[in-house]
Amino acid sequence: MDIQQRLTAMERLVEIGIMLTAETKLDRLLDNIISEARSLLNVDGATIYLIHNDGLRFQNTQSASLETRMGSETFQSKVAPHVVPLTRDSMVGYVALEGEAEVVNDVRSIDPKKPYRWSDSFDVAMGYRTKCLLTLPLKLNDGKILGVLQLVNAASGAFDEAMLPVARSLASTASAALGNAQLADALREARLDTVMRLGMCAEYRDKETSAHIHRMAHISALLARKLLLSEVFCDNLLLAAPMHDVGKIGIPDAILQKPGPLTDAEWEVMKTHTLIGGKLLSGTDDVVMALSVEVALSHHEKWNGAGYPYGKKGEEIPLSGRIVAVADVFDALMSKRCYKEAFTLSQVKEIMFEGQGQHFQPGFVDLLFDNIDDVLALYTKYKDTHDERELFSG
Amino acid sequence: MDIQQRLTAMERLVEIGIMLTAETKLDRLLDNIISEARSLLNVDGATIYLIHNDGLRFQNTQSASLETRMGSETFQSKVAPHVVPLTRDSMVGYVALEGEAEVVNDVRSIDPKKPYRWSDSFDVAMGYRTKCLLTLPLKLNDGKILGVLQLVNAASGAFDEAMLPVARSLASTASAALGNAQLADALREARLDTVMRLGMCAEYRDKETSAHIHRMAHISALLARKLLLSEVFCDNLLLAAPMHDVGKIGIPDAILQKPGPLTDAEWEVMKTHTLIGGKLLSGTDDVVMALSVEVALSHHEKWNGAGYPYGKKGEEIPLSGRIVAVADVFDALMSKRCYKEAFTLSQVKEIMFEGQGQHFQPGFVDLLFDNIDDVLALYTKYKDTHDERELFSG
Incomplete structure (x- = not known):
C-alpha cells in the first residue's frame, strides 16, 4: 500500500465511521460492518461473532463467492446459528481473549505453537476453500471486548502487513458504533420492559x-x-x-x-x-x-x-x-x-x-x-x- | 497541506471518530468535539450552537487565548447562554439554513452581497479580536441539520481551502456522534418519564x-x-x-x-x-x-x-x-x-x-x-x- 492508497483508505474509513455511527439498529449495523469490511479490505467473506454470556455467538456473515454460487438466501439458510466457547481452542476465541489481531495466511499449516486449531467443517459443508484468515477483536477504547470480526480469503491471496493498520482502524470504528448500538438497544429494551410493567401494574x-x-x-x-x-x-x-x-x-x-x-x-x-x-x-x-x-x-x-x-x-x-x-x-x-x-x-x-x-x-x-x-x-x-x-x- | 499531512489528519480523524462515538453524554461530547476541532485544525477558539425549537441555542465554547488570559472559569462565566434566531441575518443562522460551510477570512470586510452581518459585541465584551471564522453545519448523512460548529482565528492567520475537506469530515464525524448522543439522551429521558409515570400511577x-x-x-x-x-x-x-x-x-x-x-x-x-x-x-x-x-x-x-x-x-x-x-x-x-x-x-x-x-x-x-x-x-x-x-x- 502506497501513501496515496493509505490516504484513500483513511478517507473512506472516515466516511464509513460516519455511516456506521448513524446506524443504531444492531442487525443492520452488523450487516453494514461486514459489507464495508469486505469492500474496504477486498476479501471474499466476513463474519461477526459477539460475546454473549460465556460464549461467542455467531451473528452475521457474508460470502461473495458462496452467495453468487448458491444465492444469498440459500447461503444464509445453510449457516446455522451457533456459539463458540470462549476458549483459546478456536481462532475467534483466542482473538477475543488476547484482544489482538491474528493473521493466518494458510489455515492448513497453522504454527503448531498456537493453541488454536482450524476446523474444515464449514468448508466441507459449503464446498468452500478457506485459505487465509484475518481475525480482529471488536474492542472498545476502554479495552472491553464486544466480539470478533473475521475476514476470509483476501483477493490478493494473502493478508499483508500493510493492510493491518487499516483493518485495525476499521475494527475500532465498527466497535465504537457497535457499543453505541448495543447501548441504544439496551435503552430500548429497558423502556419496553418499563412500559410492560406499567401495563401489568395497571391490570394487577x-x-x-x-x-x-x-x-x-x-x-x-x-x-x-x-x-x-x-x-x-x-x-x-x-x-x-x-x-x-x-x-x-x-x-x-x-x-x-x-x-x-x-x-x-x-x-x-x-x-x-x-x-x-x-x-x-x-x-x-x-x-x-x-x-x-x-x-x-x-x-x-x-x-x-x-x-x-x-x-x-x-x-x-x-x-x-x-x-x-x-x-x-x-x-x-x-x-x-x-x-x-x-x-x-x-x-x-x-x-x-x-x-x-x-x-x-x-x-x-x-x-x-x-x-x-x-x-x-x-x-x-x-x-x-x-x-x-x-x-x-x- | 501536503499528502503526508492529509494522511496524518485523516488518521487522527479516524481516532477522533472512535472517541466521539463512544461518548454518549451530550455535554461531555460537545466539549470533546470543540477540543478536537481546536487541536486538529489549529484554531484559537470554537463554539457549538444546536438547533432548539426555532433558534440556534449557544451550547459550549472554548477559547485558548481568553481562557489563558482570564482563567477558564471566569471566561465560561462571562459567556451568557443565548439563542440566535434561525435566520440568514447571522453567519451561524445562514450556515444552518444553507447547510454549507462558510469561510470569512476578515470579519471586518464581509462581502456586502452576503445576507449576514458580523457583530463585534463578543469582541467588545471580552477584549478579543476576531479575525477569521470558519462556520460549519453539523449535518447528518440524511441531511438533517443539528446545529453549527464555528471555528475562530486560525493559527496560520486565515482558513485556506486545503483545510476545508478535513474540517468538513470532522463536522460530519462530530454530527454522527451528536445524533447518537441525542438519541441516547431521548431514550434516557423517555425511560425516566415512564418510570415517573409508573410511580405516579401507583400512588394515584x-x-x-x-x-x-x-x-x-x-x-x-x-x-x-x-x-x-x-x-x-x-x-x-x-x-x-x-x-x-x-x-x-x-x-x-x-x-x-x-x-x-x-x-x-x-x-x-x-x-x-x-x-x-x-x-x-x-x-x-x-x-x-x-x-x-x-x-x-x-x-x-x-x-x-x-x-x-x-x-x-x-x-x-x-x-x-x-x-x-x-x-x-x-x-x-x-x-x-x-x-x-x-x-x-x-x-x-x-x-x-x-x-x-x-x-x-x-x-x-x-x-x-x-x-x-x-x-x-x-x-x-x-x-x-x-x-x-x-x-x-x-
Whole structure:
C-alpha cells in the first residue's frame, strides 16, 4: 500500500465511521460492518461473532463467492446459528481473549505453537476453500471486548502487513458504533420492559397477567407491520399498547373487582378508565407517550360508533386505537379469565368475524386470521405461568 | 497541506471518530468535539450552537487565548447562554439554513452581497479580536441539520481551502456522534418519564401527586451524589426511586383509602406493599429494575431494626433503601396530605434529626440539611399543581 492508497483508505474509513455511527439498529449495523469490511479490505467473506454470556455467538456473515454460487438466501439458510466457547481452542476465541489481531495466511499449516486449531467443517459443508484468515477483536477504547470480526480469503491471496493498520482502524470504528448500538438497544429494551410493567401494574387489581399485556402489544405491532405502516410507528405502537388500560388504576375495587354484572351506573364509572388513562399518560411531548394517550382514549371505540368514551366512528377513531381494539379483544377471548374459560380458536374466529365491520374496521379481522400462525406463536412465547397467576391472585 | 499531512489528519480523524462515538453524554461530547476541532485544525477558539425549537441555542465554547488570559472559569462565566434566531441575518443562522460551510477570512470586510452581518459585541465584551471564522453545519448523512460548529482565528492567520475537506469530515464525524448522543439522551429521558409515570400511577389511589414522585427521586439522587457514589449509581437511583411504592397497587381500597387509623391487621396488610412491589418489579436482569426491587423492599426498613418488612438493621439494609428512606420521609413531611397540613421547614428539621441514628443512618440527615438549598430548589421545580390535585382527587 502506497501513501496515496493509505490516504484513500483513511478517507473512506472516515466516511464509513460516519455511516456506521448513524446506524443504531444492531442487525443492520452488523450487516453494514461486514459489507464495508469486505469492500474496504477486498476479501471474499466476513463474519461477526459477539460475546454473549460465556460464549461467542455467531451473528452475521457474508460470502461473495458462496452467495453468487448458491444465492444469498440459500447461503444464509445453510449457516446455522451457533456459539463458540470462549476458549483459546478456536481462532475467534483466542482473538477475543488476547484482544489482538491474528493473521493466518494458510489455515492448513497453522504454527503448531498456537493453541488454536482450524476446523474444515464449514468448508466441507459449503464446498468452500478457506485459505487465509484475518481475525480482529471488536474492542472498545476502554479495552472491553464486544466480539470478533473475521475476514476470509483476501483477493490478493494473502493478508499483508500493510493492510493491518487499516483493518485495525476499521475494527475500532465498527466497535465504537457497535457499543453505541448495543447501548441504544439496551435503552430500548429497558423502556419496553418499563412500559410492560406499567401495563401489568395497571391490570394487577383486575387479575390480568403480564402475558396478556405482552401478547396484546405484540399482536398490535404485528398487525401494524402487516398494514405496512412505518417501522417507527410499529416500534412506537409496541411501546404504547401496553399502557392502554392504565386508567383502571382510577376505578374503585368495588366496581373493578365486583363478581357479578355491573349496574348501569357502575358501568359508566368503569368506562371512565379510558379518560383517566388519557390524563395519566398526557403531558409529555414524547411521541410514544402521545401515542399511548391516543390508544388509552380510543381502544374501546367501535367502527360503527357504538363504543366509548366518545362514540367516534370509522376513521374518526385513531388508527392506533382501531388496531389495538382487535388485538385486545382477540387476546381476551383466547384467555381464561376469572369469570370465564378460554374460548376455542374456532369460537374466537366466529366471534371476531361477527365483529368485523361492526366493532372492528373491515378487513382487520381478515388480516389477523391471515397471519394466525405468527399470532399463535406469541402464545407459545408469552404463556400465562402458574407463578404469575399466584402473584396476581394476591 | 501536503499528502503526508492529509494522511496524518485523516488518521487522527479516524481516532477522533472512535472517541466521539463512544461518548454518549451530550455535554461531555460537545466539549470533546470543540477540543478536537481546536487541536486538529489549529484554531484559537470554537463554539457549538444546536438547533432548539426555532433558534440556534449557544451550547459550549472554548477559547485558548481568553481562557489563558482570564482563567477558564471566569471566561465560561462571562459567556451568557443565548439563542440566535434561525435566520440568514447571522453567519451561524445562514450556515444552518444553507447547510454549507462558510469561510470569512476578515470579519471586518464581509462581502456586502452576503445576507449576514458580523457583530463585534463578543469582541467588545471580552477584549478579543476576531479575525477569521470558519462556520460549519453539523449535518447528518440524511441531511438533517443539528446545529453549527464555528471555528475562530486560525493559527496560520486565515482558513485556506486545503483545510476545508478535513474540517468538513470532522463536522460530519462530530454530527454522527451528536445524533447518537441525542438519541441516547431521548431514550434516557423517555425511560425516566415512564418510570415517573409508573410511580405516579401507583400512588394515584393514595392521592399522591406526581410532584412527590419527582421530588423524592431527585432528592435521592442528590444525596447519592453528595455521598460521592458513582455517576452510574446516581443515574440508576433516579430511575429506580420513583417505583418504590408500586406495591400499593396490591393494597385494597378499603385499607389504602381508609379515612381513620388502621387496625393492627389492616396495618399488616399495608406493610405488604413492599413485598408486592418487590415481586412486581423483579424478573428482569436490567440493573435499574434490580435496583428498583431493592428500593421497593427496603425503603421502609429503619437503621435501628424497627422497620419493615424484614426488620433489617444498619448496613444489612441496602444503601439504596437507606438513601430513599430519608428522601421519601422528608418529602412526606414537607407536603400537604389529605390527613395533614405540611409542616414548616424547622418542624421537619426537628423531626428528621430526631430520626437520625434511629430511623435514618447517622450522618444522612446532616447531609440532607447541609445541602438544603439544592433540595429546596426541587420544590420550586416540582410544585404540586392545582390541575394535578384535581386529577388525583378523581
